[in-house]
Amino acid sequence: MRIHVTSVFVDDQDKALGFYTEKLGFVKKTEVPLGHYRWLTVVPPEAPDGTELLLEPDAHPAAKAYTSALVADGIPAASFAVDDVRAEYERLRALGVRFAQEPTEAGPVTTAVLDDTCGNLIQIVQLP
Numbered sequence: 725m726r727i728h729v730t731s732v733f734v735d736d737q738d739k740a741l742g743f744y745t746e747k748l749g750f751v752k753k754t755e756v757p758l759g760h761y762r763w764l765t766v767v768p769p770e771a772p773d774g775t776e777l778l779l780e781p782d783a784h785p786a787a788k789a790y791t792s793a794l795v796a797d798g799i800p801a802a803s804f805a806v807d808d809v810r811a812e813y814e815r816l817r818a819l820g821v822r823f824a825q826e827p828t829e830a831g832p833v834t835t836a837v838l839d840d841t842c843g844n845l846i847q848i849v850q851l852p
Contacts, residue, residue: 732779788843798824801845824839
């Protein structure tokens with residue numbers, strides 16, 4: 725068994741697609757119209773057949789409450805591995821990305837937390 729798709733709730737799919745592709749560097753994998761919304765996924769360019777991230781509309785009332793509560797408590801909705809957190813932090817800041825947490829060492833890992841502009845905090849992590 726393996727993870728095929730995981731998701732983050734977003735308040736605007738177009739804005740989310742722009743952020744996740746233009747800022748974070750993912751590429752669009754799937755876009756299927758579903759009425760007012762779309763089944764919209766992105767993947768890392770180096771793993772086009774890997775786990776897909778669904779940019780899921782936060783249209784369900786529970787989704788807004790859930791994401792708001794996570795943000796209020798400073799809890800990331802997802803965590804993405806990077807080779808060098810400090811370098812990625814500097815690259816993303818230069819692109820205008822806002823961070824809720826600067827690079828921080830936590831035992832054997834280094835983490836930072838960014839605002840995805842679509843209702844979520846996202847952690848980036850450098851593993852040993």
